[in-house]
Structure formats: structure tokens, C-alpha cells
Amino acid sequence: DTVLTQSPALAVSPGERITISCRASENVNTGMHWYQQKPGQQPKLLIYGASNLESGVPARFSGSGSGTDFTLTIDPVEADDIATYFCQQSWNDPFTFGSGTKLEIK
């Protein structure tokens, strides 16, 4: 299975620019997608196809990358962005998710 590696946590201050990385154990082309999950809630799609912003998601969120290295950027971070962020690949079977990066307030 394709393993997606994310840093477990990131401490941020509102107003900062932050990047969350996701590294795939093998090529996933641009089949990488990002989700936000707040405590007690279901995941919410932010970015699909590595860099496409889902409708209704603020333009503060952006994605980049291809192959094995991907990045989710939030600029600027707002207090409401405190959540866990998961990457998910769809290029290889089975679909897999990263373990998540928890965004915390400094």
C-alpha cells in the first residue's frame, strides 16, 4: 500500500503562513487530496487533484506538488483553522490517507 507520511503536529499563531507536508512512499502523480477535520466532525474536502480548491473553501488554502511530495499551505492562518489535516492519495490501490497533522495554537 502507498504510505503517506505527515508531521504529527504544528504549532501556529494566527496570521502566519504555514505549510503542511505529505510525502508518498511511491508516485501518486497528482492524485493527492486534502481534508480538514475538526474535533467531533467529519472530514471536509479542501483541495483535490493536488492543487484544485474545492468550491466554497477560502482562498487562504492552496495545494501544490506532484509525484511523491505535496504541500498544503494556509496563508494567513485563522483561529478557526485549528483542526487536523489529512492527505489522501487515489493513484494507487487501495486509496490511503496520511496519519494527519494537528494544527495547534502557539
Place this chain on the structure above:
Amino acid sequence: QVQLKESGPGLVKPSETLSLICTVSGFSLTSYHVSWVRQPPGKGLEWMGVKWGDGSTAYNSALKSRLSISRDTAKSPVFLKMSSLKTEDTATHYCARGFLYITEYYFDYWGQGVMVTVSS
């Protein structure tokens, strides 16, 4: 308005079979796909399997021997059955609408999830 909602028992005994229902509205099951995704408490997400719009099914190989995803018609709920449950199967189970864009497949709508505890 696209909506998905999971329902099922909150507690199941080890070795028994779990049955969950995903009720959808706002879209056709022949035009979109429905996946099941689970999340153990405090952990990450695991894709379990998908009912494609054409009626075919695909499963995560790690669960394939115990898992069945079905639906009767294009308008019916999507059903999940998983047998031989173990305590490590304790998780929140989500159904999610899948969108296939060329070769990219992602989940654009999710249900609220149903927590299933496997315990005697």
C-alpha cells in the same frame, strides 16, 4: 442538497457481524460512488471499500475477506456488512460520496459518522 447519513448499532460483540446503512439524498447512486471510511478513536482514516455507480464494488485488500458493500437499486441505501469483528475494529464509520475526475478520486461529501464499539 447532498446528504449522507450512517446508521447502525453502537455496540457489537467480538466475532459478530456489523451491519451499517448509509442513506443518501440529493444525488443519484448511478452517477456517483459511495465509499465507507473508518477512523479508530484518536487515529487516522482507513478507506474500506466503494460501491461504484455501475454497481460494481472494490474493497481494501486488508478487509476484503470480511467485508461486503451492497445496494439493491439506484435509489436505495448503501449497506456495509463486516464479519468476524475484533476489538480493534472499534471505530467511527463514515460513508462518503466519491467523485471521479479523470484518474483522481476524492470524497466531496461525508456523513456525520457512526461510532461502533466492539466489546463483549
